[in-house]
Amino acid sequence: MKATIRDVAKLAGVSVATVSRVMNKKGYVNSETEQKVMKAMKQLQFEPNQMARGLAGKRTKTIALILPDISNPFFPGLARGVEDIAQNNGYTVILCNSDDMGVKERSYIEVLKKKYVDGIIFATNNLVREDLERMEEARIPFVMLDRAPNMESGCVIKVDxxxxxxxxxxxxxxxxxxxxxxxxxxxxxxxxxxxxxxxxxxxxxxxxxxxxxxxxxxxxxxxxxxxxxxxxxxxxxxxxxxxxxxxxxxxxxxxxxxxxxxxxxxxxxxxxxxxxxxxxxxxxxxxxxxPIYQIGELAANKLIERINQSSSHYETVELGVSxxxxxxxxxx
Amino acid sequence: MKATIRDVAKLAGVSVATVSRVMNKKGYVNSETEQKVMKAMKQLQFEPNQMARGLAGKRTKTIALILPDISNPFFPGLARGVEDIAQNNGYTVILCNSDDMGVKERSYIEVLKKKYVDGIIFATNNLVREDLERMEEARIPFVMLDRAPNMESGCVIKVDxxxxxxxxxxxxxxxxxxxxxxxxxxxxxxxxxxxxxxxxxxxxxxxxxxxxxxxxxxxxxxxxxxxxxxxxxxxxxxxxxxxxxxxxxxxxxxxxxxxxxxxxxxxxxxxxxxxxxxxxxxxxxxxxxxPIYQIGELAANKLIERINQSSSHYETVELGVSxxxxxxxxxx
DNA sequence: AATTCGTATGTAACCGGTTACTATAAAATA
DNA sequence: TATTTTATAGTAACCGGTTACATACGAATT
Known part of the structure; x- marks a missing residue:
């Protein structure tokens, strides 16, 4: 029914590794071979299964946005900014309401880890240093909003x-x-x-x-x-x-x-x-x-940047207000 | 590092199948064995990898909410209702803004399929019958808001x-x-x-x-x-x-x-x-x-119901207004 | 001429679960 | 007593990708 990488490989007359290389533009592939593979993918309407990619490659193309309450009029605009950038980069956003309760935030973090999200944006204020260190250990990039700049890694975005x-x-x-x-x-x-x-x-x-x-x-x-x-x-x-x-x-x-x-x-x-x-x-x-919407955009951009380069040095950005x-x- | 089902199995002195049975409370497991397994899981702080479960079991415990724009004041309350119910049931919500554009909705559906979401809630109005039929073929349960009740499957929630x-x-x-x-x-x-x-x-x-x-x-x-x-x-x-x-x-x-x-x-x-x-x-x-928040709750509840029982017969619920x-x- | 290197591709293990299928003993039914 | 049925547990294939490692060959280096 649904085409898999092996179907593509068979049709194109190559190995799965080659197909994978084509998909990810990674490693050496002869351009003729590449064409063949591409054609086979088209023909079979091949859509890589994100679950499998996630499992094998530890990348899910999913980020999470944890905020106190989307009903609070401050957050929809922010969420929209995040989502727009996420979408432009092929990411999907999981929305989490924490009601500003540390417990909920922590339990969410656990869930998100199990789901292998690629990164998290926190628009909340109840995580202590320890929680953040745990994030770092787990190597999950994150960006925080409105935090005091007092940590050794992570990225903080705030306004003046x-x-x-x-x-x-x-x-x-x-x-x-x-x-x-x-x-x-x-x-x-x-x-x-x-x-x-x-x-x-x-x-x-x-x-x-x-x-x-x-x-x-x-x-x-x-x-x-x-x-x-x-x-x-x-x-x-x-x-x-x-x-x-x-x-x-x-x-x-x-x-x-x-x-x-x-x-x-x-x-x-x-x-x-x-x-x-x-x-x-x-x-x-x-x-x-x-600049609420832009804060969301910036947060998402910074997060994605971190996901890609895993440059985890501390960074803080302050935006102006008007x-x-x-x-x-x-x-x- | 991270404990896997095989680690648990080894420690408990049973097979992976048994551990899986315990996890899912499915099939026969002797209560003593169960205790052993549970203990091993505790000891190793075992957390099942959702990616793997998703890949093998085609269940991701993730639902999606597609709406025109979270910035529109109607939707945050709705989204909150959805998220609350989702969370109570162990589901996570992916938020999608479609700007009421059919193209975006469709492209989102494709992405969501690849990510194996368990179901989708549509708070939008641009999908034609054909799109919905495609959803059914793909066996993705869905619930729609504010739709005319004119289809053979799916679930519609509307108000009077x-x-x-x-x-x-x-x-x-x-x-x-x-x-x-x-x-x-x-x-x-x-x-x-x-x-x-x-x-x-x-x-x-x-x-x-x-x-x-x-x-x-x-x-x-x-x-x-x-x-x-x-x-x-x-x-x-x-x-x-x-x-x-x-x-x-x-x-x-x-x-x-x-x-x-x-x-x-x-x-x-x-x-x-x-x-x-x-x-x-x-x-x-x-x-x-x-009852905006309740509509969200109801939508999520209906969707989860459908996910579990895959009762895909058509259903429409009309709520009162005040x-x-x-x-x-x-x-x- | 021998060795090294860049290009190109295949094999198969692996990610971490689920589950179909098999085996066995004990209990229930014929 | 023979035959099912029920309870219990293991083996191994499978989900659909990624990737380390092996292989092969022509070109460049020594």
Missing amino acids: NFGGAKTAVEHLLEAGCKKIAHVYGPQELVTAKERLEGYEEVARQHPWYTPTLMIPGDFTIDGGIRAVDALLSKHPDVDGIFAGNDLMAVGVLKELNRRGISIPGQVKVCGFDGVNLTEITQPELSTIAQ LIVRESTQKA | NFGGAKTAVEHLLEAGCKKIAHVYGPQELVTAKERLEGYEEVARQHPWYTPTLMIPGDFTIDGGIRAVDALLSKHPDVDGIFAGNDLMAVGVLKELNRRGISIPGQVKVCGFDGVNLTEITQPELSTIAQ LIVRESTQKA
Whole structure:
């Protein structure tokens, strides 16, 4: 039924080794022989069985993308970037949702090893050094997103959270804000931490700066809502809010709207991430946009590069972010 | 290094066949022998190589999900439902974006065949009968979403678009609308078609009904914006809009907002799908919600069922939708 | 002229499981 | 008691590729 390499070999009158060589363009093959083999492959509609290749050659042309939750609006764009590059290079992507739980991530890694994936992209933050070392031992190339650059191998891709946060606060200042609060995300996440540091860096230089202007949030819409609640009780006169991510910014917007506080009239709001959501809120949300899709592309490209060359030296790439000014921070 | 089935067999003092039987709980194995084997597996930390299993047994414990674009807010929830069920059953999910292009879908199917995926879920609409027949020949179980039930095998999962659309229009009527328009989606899609039919079914019975109240859209935000444009030029007195999906509803909302038309005061808007976006618009959007996550779960469950029993008789499941009333259709 | 090397191809082992088939003893049935 | 049937376990072929190693030959080197 399905043609195998031996069928091709027989039809072409050569050995399986030769056919394999032709397939993989590896080793010496006379060009005439090559033509014969190619013709036989066409004729039989030969499609190499990936399972067999995987078993024999330890290559599956499959990579995995482990992320917290594809439902989180940050990740679809990223996943799309990864998938597009993967596809262009003949790779297929396995999607894994970890809910940011270390256990799930680890169990996934085990499964993926058994399936011989060629590499893994982590958009999560719960793996400890030990896990990564285990990856290296198993010789599975990997790329990580938003990690602190503190390991001896692996590849980390991150954006300039610190700089982006500074830009956000400066932008709010320029828009006329006299007292700017920051709703920060979980401090276990480097991203959240760096953004908070960026805020402080700029805020500290102003007389209105005070620690109670920094409100904890959890990177969710509800977190943004609660934060506004907490913030306004202490600082009813705040006129600028920089949210640690867009989801919280949306929450902030919702709660301000609910309270009848005009945006950007009374309070200006700026988010961080640049997810699509920011275009559909009312008012539209200014934000520090990460090149989400490109991050996905880059991650996939780096991973594939590593798979091919198994150059496992440590490498970190930092991408820039860009301020997108929309209604929520319009000057009076 | 990595323990194989033969290592286990040797250590347990049995044959590989017996080990295999223990692994798969298949055939007769004495319970004492089983214990010995289990112990040996533990001791060697034996992990069966999925590649080998796939090659020998034609089972890869992998399914694929082909959808137009994971960036479209409808799909992340669906993908999550699929992935959760897959994971619970020991399956892994390959994600494929087809951009709704038949060519890409077909090329993906070929790739997936070579990779021996155990089954495929299609959330796309470009495969013709011929493609599906090819799937059947290849004995790859599949489940489709939002398809017209017109084939002899395969499994289709859909929602009650017709009923949902009727509900939407009735809801707008009840909210006080005197002239309701419908922005419909691409008529190649059954979903769009059925929703349009639902609208007509109810609208036809009212004196204000006229074909020009039905505006074509393309299921995107921009499509919604353009539709409002077209609509208002012909019917400036429209006071209710039922959009064929949430994305267009968002566009409608945006454009109405831009024009300073109050919602729900002057015009009420209702969407369809129930994506998360509808909760963050201003005003929040009423919508006919599909049980998106559950559809994903159901699709995965059905597929796995089919994989196990290879019961390939045709089957179609229709799920209900539910009206979610929010601000955009509030009574005066 | 003898040796080495680059080109070209074949043989067969191997990757690590599954499973058809065979063998045997014990239990059930005739 | 003879014949099936059931429980248990092993042998070896097979899935469909990859690749180390062997072979062969003309050209280049010594």
